[in-house]
Amino acid sequence: MARRKVTVPESPKxxxxxxxxxxxxxxxxxxxxxxxxxxxxxxxxCLGSGDAPAD
Known part of the structure; x- marks a missing residue:
């Protein structure tokens, strides 16, 4: 059984x-x-995380 590569969506900057x-x-x-x-x-x-804050 082959494993699938999981892609994690990149969060906006x-x-x-x-x-x-x-x-x-x-x-x-x-x-x-x-x-x-x-x-x-x-x-x-963003409090230093670099990710865009949630609305």
Whole structure:
């Protein structure tokens, strides 16, 4: 008896982080709030999973 290969449907990617689970934010410092760099953080849309949230 031959086994069948089961294909699992791929879940859609999160549109905000594009499937990575992380997003970049600009870091601002000082009284005039000038930008000094970027910092990565957890995507709040998918909570870091990379999958599109359910409706």
């Amino acid at each position: 999160c549109p905000v982080c594009k499937g990575t689970g992380e997003v970049s934010r600009t870091v601002r410092v000082g009284r005039k709030r000038h930008a000094v760099g970027a910092q990565t953080g957890l995507c709040l849309n």
